[in-house]
Structure formats: structure tokens, C-alpha cells
Amino acid sequence: MSWQPDRLLHLSLAAQIKDWMIRQIQSGEWPAGTKLPPQRKLALSLGVNRSTLQEAVDELKADGLLSSRTGSATFVANDSWHLLVKQRLPNWQQYIEASIHKSNDQTIQLINEFEQDASVIRLGTGELSPSLLPVNEIQASLGSLPLDGKTLGYSSPQGSETLRQAICDYVKKRGITTTPENICVVSGGLQALQLIALGLLQPGSLVLQHEYSYLNSVRPFQSFGMNLHGLSADQYTAEHIRKVRGRRQAILYTIPTLHNPTGECMTWEDKNALYQLCAAERLPVIEDDVYFELSFEPAAPAMKSLDRSGQVIYIGSVSKTLSPGLRIGWVIASAPVIQRISDIKMQMDYGSSALSQLVVEHWLRTGLYENHVRRLRAELQSRAELMEILLKQYFESKASWESPQGGFYIWLRFHEPVITKELFMRLLKKKVLIHPGYIYGAQDAHHLRLSFAYGSEKELRKGMEMLYREI
Structure with missing residues (x-):
């Protein structure tokens, strides 16, 4: 063995020995199960006191890379290579938890995820239906820019x-x-x-x-x-x-x-x-x-x-x-x-x-x-009227609401606190996505934000019926 720690480096002798032992394991020189030389002999070949060597060995045992068996012999642990691979990877979860931006509430994360699924009926989405966007007109106008x-x-x-x-x-x-x-x-x-x-x-x-x-x-x-x-x-x-x-x-x-x-x-x-x-x-x-x-x-x-x-x-x-x-x-x-x-x-x-x-x-x-906004308002008003018809059909005795004055939404208030995470998950499993009140006001269990701007008439009818069956 020719390697010895450098006494002129700023790293301690024990730290240098620890790094050297890790390199031996990583390179395959010391595969899993390898028995290390007796500490007295190893300390002598490294040119250090036995206590210095013991410090490095103890740290590697604590890291799970080395283990001791009966008779005080020291071995390379069986899963040492996997532990080293894990140690080399950044602890991204630690980075994430310490970052400035905090994670969204789980319900909001699920909403964002399932809004990308075309098979889901979106009853609360704050977005216009693709059918209401002036796709052809925008495409035509590009030619004149x-x-x-x-x-x-x-x-x-x-x-x-x-x-x-x-x-x-x-x-x-x-x-x-x-x-x-x-x-x-x-x-x-x-x-x-x-x-x-x-x-x-x-x-x-x-x-x-x-x-x-x-x-x-x-x-x-x-x-x-x-x-x-x-x-x-x-x-x-x-x-x-x-x-x-x-x-x-x-x-x-x-x-x-x-x-x-x-x-x-x-x-x-x-x-x-x-x-x-x-x-x-x-x-x-x-x-x-x-x-x-x-x-x-x-x-x-x-x-x-x-x-x-x-x-x-x-x-x-x-x-x-x-x-x-x-x-x-x-x-x-x-x-x-x-x-x-x-x-x-x-x-x-x-x-x-x-x-x-x-x-x-x-x-x-x-x-x-x-001109587009004028047509859009008329379409939204027609959709709002449909939503009110469905609300009266299914929820007139269970909830209250104000007739929409425009926009996308009806703020539906149930008489009983039925808007829970459990309800959200049950509907999601049935491919119906709602926006529960608790994402807009902490602990709210009475409200839903209903949108009439995104779903088709068929989707709104089906979605409202399924909401009624689950409440």
C-alpha cells in the first residue's frame, strides 16, 4: 500500500482516510464483504495513530459503509455501493422543502393535473372552452400582421x-x-x-x-x-x-x-x-x-x-x-x-x-x-341560463345561489357542509372535476365554484347529474 494522508492539506488525517476508503469501495478495490486489515497494521501502513484510523472507521460505520463482526474484524457492508450511489445524489426533497415557493395544496395540484385530461368533465375551470376561442379569426389575422x-x-x-x-x-x-x-x-x-x-x-x-x-x-x-x-x-x-x-x-x-x-x-x-x-x-x-x-x-x-x-x-x-x-x-x-x-x-x-x-x-x-367579446357574452349568458336550469333541477332544495351577472362562475352554497376532500376524490374517480370552496377560503365546506364557461352542454348536464348523485 503506497497511499498515505497528506499532512499539509487542510483536511484532517481522519477525513482524508475516510475519503480514501470510500474511493476503495467505489472503485471495486474493496467489494462488498471485503475484510479490512487489522487496525494496528492498517494504521502503520497509513502512517497514522490507531486512534486517527479508528475515527475514520467509526464514521464509515455510522454511514453504513463498514460493519463489524464477532472478533472485532471490520468488513465492507453488503449494501455499501448502493449507499454510496444514494449519497452522491442531491437530496432534492431537502432543496424543495427549503425553497421560497411552497407547494400548492394537494387538491389544487390534482386540479392542475386532471385539467389536462380530455376525458374529465371540468365543472369549475376558470377558462373558456376551446370552442369559444376565435381560432379561425386569429389564424386569419396572422396573415395581415x-x-x-x-x-x-x-x-x-x-x-x-x-x-x-x-x-x-x-x-x-x-x-x-x-x-x-x-x-x-x-x-x-x-x-x-x-x-x-x-x-x-x-x-x-x-x-x-x-x-x-x-x-x-x-x-x-x-x-x-x-x-x-x-x-x-x-x-x-x-x-x-x-x-x-x-x-x-x-x-x-x-x-x-x-x-x-x-x-x-x-x-x-x-x-x-x-x-x-x-x-x-x-x-x-x-x-x-x-x-x-x-x-x-x-x-x-x-x-x-x-x-x-x-x-x-x-x-x-x-x-x-x-x-x-x-x-x-x-x-x-x-x-x-x-x-x-x-x-x-x-x-x-x-x-x-x-x-x-x-x-x-x-x-x-x-x-x-x-366584436368577439360581444358574441362571447351572448354565448356565456346562454350557458349561464343552462346552468341555472340544472341547478334548479338538482339542488333547489339543497343549496342557494345568485344568478350570474356575467363571467364564468356561480358560487353555489349548500345548506349542509358537504363539500369535502372525500367528495372531491369520489367525483374525480368518476372523471368529474370540481373546485371546492375550501381552496378559496380555509375550512369552507359549504361552497362550490361552478363554471359554465368550459364544458359543453352534454358535459354540463352529465357532470351536474353525477354531482347530484354523490352529494
Whole structure:
């Protein structure tokens, strides 16, 4: 044996001996079952004290690579090679558990998984049916777009200036007057929330919201250390907000028009009152307005239309109307906010798809978008009427609901607490996917978010019948 530990290295002699023994096992020089030389002889050949050798041997025994038998002889353990292979692999579960983003609730993970299964009836999906998307019209419009090398390259992190100007013109019907400098194009409303969380809020901040909220089913704030706090209808008061806020940084998240998941719509008076409350309390507001175009009756102007001080951060999107796959939305806010989230967006993805932005600009400027939305509203209203017929047929004595004012959803409340994980799993086994209330409000066992926007008439009829049989 010619190898000996190097006394000039920073590693201890015992650590060097341990590494050398591991190499002997890995290389096959010491296969499983090999009997090591007596410790006195081995220590002498390595040029170390027996106690130094014993330290290395004891560590390898603790790792399961060496074992002792009767008479104090030491052997290479039978499963030593497999243990070494395992030790060489990164402990990915440890990495995962220590990461910033926490895992979704298991129900949400299952929803995300089974929404990809075409054989599943989706009774709660927050997405338009493929049959409602203007596939042929979008394909036809691609031929008239002025494509060039720049179009196929990276976009500005803030977004195409011509699209931002088109958005300025479009949001005037919401009562919003803005400029391209006050707009950032984002990859959908969810990215807008992530950018706000990353760029504007500190860990420990408080995000106030409706007691039942879409935010509870995604993690744009929670994963970055912010705390969510749900407000019931009677808690939107200065006194309650001051009490729960304390000295913490806080922001209010609201979907005033066609709220997700409840479908509620604030009146103009309600929006004005909420804005004045937040202004008095110096509480910034995120107004998520991605559903307003789907209101069956003209929607009240946006809360952002009241804003003269930059207090409201406004989010719009075409994901709920034109195409979720285009991944185009926008944020309208004060210049410092836009500059900040544009910088964060550049660090994340170098800007939204330039091609998608060109498509959306074309649809906004030519009137294609408004014509499509008009037809879409009519189709959704017809589907909503069908869903109400089915609800009256199956659940009139068991549950209550409000007739939808637009959008995708009916927030169904059962008189008894029947919406459980067990029910979710039973239906899933029968290929029916529901969105239970407990993913929007902790411990809720009374509600379902029903969607009439995705399933076909046949699927809605079959799905509602199976829901009735399982409850």
C-alpha cells in the first residue's frame, strides 16, 4: 500500500482516510464483504495513530459503509455501493422543502393535473372552452400582421409602445385616462401579481382581500413571505383595517367586477366608498379587472377611474376573453411602480412575447376584439341560463345561489357542509372535476365554484347529474 494522508492539506488525517476508503469501495478495490486489515497494521501502513484510523472507521460505520463482526474484524457492508450511489445524489426533497415557493395544496395540484385530461368533465375551470376561442379569426389575422426580424426577437420589458397606446385608448371605456409610460405589458394577470409581490412588498406585508379569494388558490404573495387576511362584508371599516394592519406594510387586493370565485359585482357607490376608505387609510389598492368585459349588463366604471394620486394598481388581461395562450395582460400604475415592475420583469423573462403583443394590438385597433367579446357574452349568458336550469333541477332544495351577472362562475352554497376532500376524490374517480370552496377560503365546506364557461352542454348536464348523485 503506497497511499498515505497528506499532512499539509487542510483536511484532517481522519477525513482524508475516510475519503480514501470510500474511493476503495467505489472503485471495486474493496467489494462488498471485503475484510479490512487489522487496525494496528492498517494504521502503520497509513502512517497514522490507531486512534486517527479508528475515527475514520467509526464514521464509515455510522454511514453504513463498514460493519463489524464477532472478533472485532471490520468488513465492507453488503449494501455499501448502493449507499454510496444514494449519497452522491442531491437530496432534492431537502432543496424543495427549503425553497421560497411552497407547494400548492394537494387538491389544487390534482386540479392542475386532471385539467389536462380530455376525458374529465371540468365543472369549475376558470377558462373558456376551446370552442369559444376565435381560432379561425386569429389564424386569419396572422396573415395581415407586419412581421419582421424585430417582431420575432425580444420585446421591451415594459411592452410594445404601440400596444400600450392601444391599451390607453381601450381602457377609456372603463373611465381610465393614462399614458403608455404608465403601462407595463405582462404575461397574464398572475404575473402582474407576482411582479407586484417581488417589486413592491416586503416579507411580512399584509394583503387584505375578500374572505373567499382566488389568491388562496395560487401563491403570488404567500411564497414571498406576505400574509393574506380575508375580510367579511362588515369588516371593510377603518377600525378593522387599522386593527389587523398594525404597523405592517399593507395593500388591498380586490376584484370589484365579477369577483372570483363569488361572481359578485360592486356598484359604483360601493367602489367609490371602498376607494375613499383606502385613500383615508393610505392603503394602496390592486384592482384586478380581468372579467369586466364579460358582464351581461354594462359594468360600473373601474375603481382606477377615481384615482388621481396613483394609489390604485390596475390589472387587465385578454386571457379570460381572447386567448389564455397568448399570455398578454397589463398593469396600469404610477410611473415609479411601472419602472420597478418593468425592471423585475426584464430580470424574469425579458418581456412578453412580441408576436402575441402584435396580435392583441391588431385585435384592439381593428375592432375584432370588441366584436368577439360581444358574441362571447351572448354565448356565456346562454350557458349561464343552462346552468341555472340544472341547478334548479338538482339542488333547489339543497343549496342557494345568485344568478350570474356575467363571467364564468356561480358560487353555489349548500345548506349542509358537504363539500369535502372525500367528495372531491369520489367525483374525480368518476372523471368529474370540481373546485371546492375550501381552496378559496380555509375550512369552507359549504361552497362550490361552478363554471359554465368550459364544458359543453352534454358535459354540463352529465357532470351536474353525477354531482347530484354523490352529494
